[in-house]
Amino acid sequence: PGPFTVRNDGNTEVNLSVNSSNTAATFIGGTSPGYYFVPSPEGSGRDGCGGDDGNNISAWNSTHTAFSTTAVQVCENLTFADTGDEINISIFIDIPNDASTGLKTDSGFEVHAVLI
Secondary structure, eight states, X not given: OOOXXXXXXXXXXXXXXXXXXXXXXXXXXXXXXXEEEEEEESSSTTTTBOSOGGGSOTTTTTSOEEOXXXXXXXXXXXXXXXXXXXXXXXXXXXXXXXXXXXXXXXXXXXXXXXXX
């Protein structure tokens, strides 16, 4: 499947943050597990993420950022204008060969949208 698409259909800008109830170690286990996300624009450029780029995640569209139980701001001031109101969030999981077998779930993946 493709990435999650987050769209601001409201009438004010929002700040977006991502977090999980698990880290890679608690979710997957084993030696050097990975549980990452990568935000990327929908279309070309940075699209609707305005504000101070210093407040946006530095790994935009390039580097895997490890999930944390603490919220990580992905986008400051996601606009509501139809031409730039979406971003994508891809999720990547690295399962080491020594991870325990069985069903693995993360019921705590969250995307927070805070009105500004």
